[in-house]
Amino acid sequence: MRHNFIDRYAALDSPLHILEPRTKLLAFTALIVGVLSIPATNGFLFFIYAFAIAIMMGFSQVPLNYIVGRALLLLPFILLASLAAPWKGYLGFGVLFVRAILCLILLILLTNTTRFAELLRGMRKLGCPQILAMNLSFLYRYLFVLTEEAMRMKQARDCRRTASAPFKEELKLLSSMLGTLLIRSFERAERMHSAMLSRGYSGDFPVISPRKFSWHDLAFLSVVTLFIVSTFCFTNR
Amino acid sequence: MHIPDGFLTNRIALSLDVVSGAGILYAARRAKVDISGRTAPIMGMLAAFVFAAQMLNFPVLGGTSGHLIGGSLLAVLLGPLIGTLTMASVVIAQALFLQDGGLVALGANIFNISAVTCFSGYAVFKLFGKRIIVEGKHLFLAGFFAGWCSVMVSSACCAFEMGLSGAIPLHIGLPAMLSYHAIVGIVEGMLTGGVLKFLLKVRPDLMKDEGGTGFGIPDWIGAMLLVAIPVALLIVAGSSSLPDPLEKLLGATPIASGAVPANPLSSSRIGDYMIRSAAFILLVGLGILVSRLVRSRRSRS
Incomplete structure (x- = not known):
């Protein structure tokens, strides 16, 4: 068994990897909520979100076939559940399916660009x-x-x-x-x-050279906030 | 049974996030696990054990396969509070490592898979008598029913959440989930009972206490209140202009594609978003408030 099957690409050094874990947790949660609140009839917005996610995938340096493979593993269940979508026929199916896939890719991106110890530290700082x-x-x-x-x-x-x-x-x-x-x-x-x-264990695992909150994080957070707010405004207009 | 993102409406997913978050914070404060004590490593190992045991699939009828959930086993071994915490870490790990279950749907998954299985399993197990573990009589039977009931209740919760969200209608989802999990539950029950009996034979010291966390009447009241919050939220939200989940559930007003207002500028549309964003901000604020409260309490004690 490979020992890095969980976060194999977490040790890279891309613009997404160098962010502070708290920033990433908050931003990705916000993005997922954003994807989930796209109204079902607004196909254009789905494209915009997909485009944004694709850009992030490009920046993350995680190989595309790895992400696709991970997503394919969970595809059967999503397909099955989407097929049961009762309303609106094809549209309902498509909306559920696209939403689930976009959220899945976001989650894969989050876990594969963050070391698990860092992720835990971020969760801990957020009150876990x-x-x-x-x-x-x-x-x-x-x-x-x-x-x-x-x-x-x-x-x-x-x-x-x-x-x-x-x-x-x-x-x-x-x-x-x-x-x-x-x-x-x-x-x-x-x-x-x-x-x-x-050996002196006290309940917390220290992280060697933890990521610090820097201007990268500020920039990323503001871009994500701007993106989500603008898409919300767009749907209201 | 892990719900991915996209199948629950934001309202249900976020309100369950708040409920599960508050529940976990409460359980963590209440359980008071000593880090140097012997519960801590056992908790961690049991979490890893359940995670690994869920990878051992066994065939169920019709080409599908099921696996152990293990919530009732943990609840019996560790007590319901620590059991829920341990199970919650398994669910979080599944979402993070295997992307099994979504990030925003995490609250719903923790609610279904950890809290509901642990508490229902524990309650059923305790129905068989207070001293069941010590005496070892009917232990297999108690474990079996605890496991079976926990799986059934948890799958029913899952079906209800999906139904309320309009992802899978209740009249299809509930019978399908229940009948499938009635079979999975048999295996779960047998494994729970079998493992309990085995442990009593081999390591009776692990079974004697429950990590010192009983679950008294005030705790039950707290748990009831926690469950009442999302129900209240759903009812309040039902009076807004959003499509009523209950109506959708009962099939009273099937929503056609034309039901969406043609003019997006209409006031109800904007009202929807106002309500949605207000509810979101409220929920986030509530979560932060609760976490602050718990933290300050802990630092004082």
């Missing part, structure tokens, strides 16, 4: 409780260890059986596998935690 941030950082660190363990167990199971067992047996197997995984994880976590405590 310490325990949640701590839990998320634990999750991020334990996840790889755990996934490898789970995959090893899955491989071991697949090696030892030739065909799939009856449903009930299968469930028994799965739940005992989950139990074993749980026990192993607990013991590992307790070991790791006492090691961390003895």
